[in-house]
Amino acid sequence: MRCMIAIAVIALSGCTSMLVGGGGTTAGRPIGQDSRAAATVARDDRITATIRSRYAADRDLSVAALVVETRDGAVTLRGTLSDFGHRDRAVRLARDVDGVIRVHNRISVRTR
DSSP states (O other), rough: HHHHHHHHHHHHHTTTHHHHHSSSTTTTTTTTTTOOHHHHHHHHHHHHHHHHHHHHHSSTTTTTEEEEEEEEEEEEEEEEEEEHHHHHHHHHHHHHHHTOEEEEEEEEEOOO
16 A cells, blocks of 8 residues: 555656646746736736737738737837837837736837
């Protein structure tokens, strides 16, 4: 019986990190270390989805591979666009979403 328990403990020891969230990440943080409340995470996810939806509907921004991350209402935008007008529109579209507190613009413009 002790042998069976020892085998079970050894076999399951590799699963511990999966069970407590040691193997994945959420917005660059290990799972289980996100201190935001569930309602805050849901709000941030809604903000991100709304911004991505607005970009998808925009003729010039829909082809851009922009990264949108939201944490506690602060949005960070990353990527590269072809001109400053597109960059400014991307920032404006993000800023106008309900619940956005501020926008960190990390979008670079590809100059020719």
